[in-house]
Amino acid sequence: MSRPWSPAVPRRTFALLAAAGLVLGTTACGGGGDPGSSAGGKVTITVTGQPPTSQPFERGVFDADVKEFEAAHPNIKIEPHEGFMDPKTFGAKLAGGQLEDVYYVYFTDPAQIIARHQAADITEAARKVPHVNDLKPELLDNFRGPDGKLYGLPTMNYTMGLLYSRPLFRKAGLDPDKPPRTWDEVRAAAKKISALGNGIVGYADYSKNNQGGWHLTGWLASMGGSVARKDGGKWVADFDNEKGRAALNLLHDLRWTDDSMGSKQLLEAQDVQRMMGAGQLGMYMAAPDNVPVLVKQFNGKYEDYGIAGMPDGKGTLLGGEGYMINPKASPEKIKAGLEWIQWKYLNPDRFEKHIKQYVDGKQPVGLPAEPTPDVWQGAVRDQQLALKAKYANVPAQNYQSYVDSTSRIKGSVEPPNAQQVYAILDSVMQAVLTDRNANIDQQLSTASAKVTSVLAQVK
Known part of the structure; x- marks a missing residue:
């Protein structure tokens, strides 16, 4: 469904969303449908979510993360594509073999995508993903089908x-x-x-x-x-x-x-x-x-x-975003895609480094949803809140009433x-x-x- 201004995706500016839809609709990829590995035994995966050059800080963080991930995972090559999701072109890209291996979705989309068999079943593969059990269950449930199987992972959440x-x-x-x-x-x-x-x-x-x-x-x-x-x-x-x-x-x-x-x-x-x-x-x-x-x-x-x-x-x-995997992706690509999603978006071991990137970039730290996502529960959420409080450069106490409410x-x-x-x-x-x-x-x-x-x- 079209979101010309997209209330469901709070952390994207309206201009960014408009640009993202145009970019996503015209990107040439070749991912998803091929079985997959390039020369030398590397698995190459195409991924959406790269910010446009008009957002230099966010783009810089994303590109640096790609390099760091590839250095830590020498068997995986990331081919990033600008943009997020344009529902108008999604079906055509999938049918034409041009849908990325790892693609971004709004919380309103998984049910329809699952019903149309447009996402890979990651139930078994996700069992090996670190910290999946530390995610809020209601967010994971948004990516489950009527069969109880898991078809995606949440990477950002907001509540009004x-x-x-x-x-x-x-x-x-x-x-x-x-x-x-x-x-x-x-x-x-x-x-x-x-x-x-x-x-x-x-x-x-x-x-x-x-x-x-x-x-x-x-x-x-x-x-x-x-x-x-x-x-x-x-x-x-x-x-x-x-x-x-x-x-x-x-x-x-x-x-x-x-x-x-x-x-x-x-x-x-x-x-x-x-x-x-x-x-x-x-x-x-x-x-x-x-x-x-x-x-x-x-x-x-x-x-x-x-x-x-x-x-x-x-x-x-409640709204938010997450990532799903192309149903045509090979088992190797599914495994690599989940490693990317977890490392980039769902990685408590990188909380502090990611927060420091925001501090060094003179970006706000201490807001409820940034720079680390509010998708966690239990000890991981406590760890996240403690680090955000440690590095806060905005008056986090102004938002405490909201933070307290999200847990109840x-x-x-x-x-x-x-x-x-x-x-x-x-x-x-x-x-x-x-x-x-x-x-x-x-x-x-x-x-x-x-x-x-x-x-x-x-x-």
């Missing part, structure tokens, strides 16, 4: 939270070290922040380009609900209910009763980020990757932002055919945020029928 302006909290008489824990507290804080005047908005939300539907899914998750559920083996819509009404009624009250969301609506990510970067916004729903975007693209300061767990704490929307709030993955679902739900968000008298029951009923129809296409 509440991003807020610490300076505006202080100006409004709120404690920035005690962010809202419920939606009622968000509403109360938004009223106080909006009361500061001068065009300041207490709370903002997205409502177009599929982003409104994505955020409405986050609202439902926080209240213990969901957009979709399985009923007798089939997916159906699951929001035309009390939880759906509660979410939309609260949005309505924030917008119309309290006037805490401002008059300008039909916003998307860049609009809201621009408001926050300019010091004109108190809060919005976001993943931690938004913080460096605010700093690097919208003139913000790391010390000005905090992140809390999702209000109400009954759930949160259950995350739910995005629905199948997510972008089509989000497009339908955009209209619901737009109606509530632009029409004081919008019929919420009618909006939910109409959208539910459309979403169920879209979900019926899921195999």
